[in-house]
Amino acid sequence: MPTPLHRDPIVDAHANWVRAGWTEEAEPMAAITALVRTEKILTQRIEAVLKPHALTFARFEVLALLEFSRTGALPMNRASALLQVHPTSITNAVDRLEQAGLVTRAPHPTDGRTTLISLTPDGQRVMRAAAKDLNAQVFAQSGFTPDDVRDLTRILSRFRRAAGDFA
Numbered sequence: 001m002p003t004p005l006h007r008d009p010i011v012d013a014h015a016n017w018v019r020a021g022w023t024e025e026a027e028p029m030a031a032i033t034a035l036v037r038t039e040k041i042l043t044q045r046i047e048a049v050l051k052p053h054a055l056t057f058a059r060f061e062v063l064a065l066l067e068f069s070r071t072g073a074l075p076m077n078r079a080s081a082l083l084q085v086h087p088t089s090i091t092n093a094v095d096r097l098e099q100a101g102l103v104t105r106a107p108h109p110t111d112g113r114t115t116l117i118s119l120t121p122d123g124q125r126v127m128r129a130a131a132k133d134l135n136a137q138v139f140a141q142s143g144f145t146p147d148d149v150r151d152l153t154r155i156l157s158r159f160r161r162a163a164g165d166f167a
Contacts, residue, residue: 010030010033010034010037011030013029013030013033014026014027014029014030017029017030042138043057045137045138046134046138049130049133049134049137049138050130050133050134052133053126053129053130053133054100054126055126055130056093058083058085058089058093059093059096059097059102060127060130060131060134061083062079062083062090062093062094062097062103062117063097063102063103063119063123063124063126063127063130064127064131065079065082065083066079066103066117066118066119066123066127067119067124067127067128072118072119073106073116073117073118073119074116074117075108075111075114075115075116075117076090076091076094076105076114076115076116076117077114079094079117084165094117097123100122101120101122101123102119102120102122102123102126102127103117103118103119103120103123104117104118104120105117105118106118
């Protein structure tokens with residue numbers, strides 16, 4: 001983690017926007033810039049927690065998706081859609097997870113064009129251990145109050161829906 005700054009540079013950016021005559025855009029610029037910076041901070045924390053488990057967040061998401069699926073297996077194209085990632089990204093993640101013995105691939109029993117990915121017992125163990133650490137070290141230590149979490153989730157969901165992220 002870098003050394004903390006003595007003042008918030010987004011406050012300075014806001015003042016610069018106002019001075020430039022972009023008064024109406026200054027608040028949204030500050031909010032969006034703060035959101036992008038927050039995403040970087042949270043990503044760094046998450047990646048640090050997952051590193052001892054030899055996982056990235058993308059790979060953890062695949063394991064979690066399989067863990068919480070009804071059958072413990074999903075078609076790769078369905079996993080790609082649910083995680084909202086390009087098929088190449090899911091293929092790369094599954095390649096690494098398979099090499100680590102955390103998932104397996106098998107032909108779909110009725111659709112020869114489809115490959116099923118399944119969680120192995122080691123994959124389930126790693127996913128649960130990683131989730132326990134994420135819960136303790138990131139999610140429970142977010143610095144947000146329960147009301148903050150509800151408000152933030154509501155606001156971000158509204159934005160994501162308007163952006164077409166989900167219907």
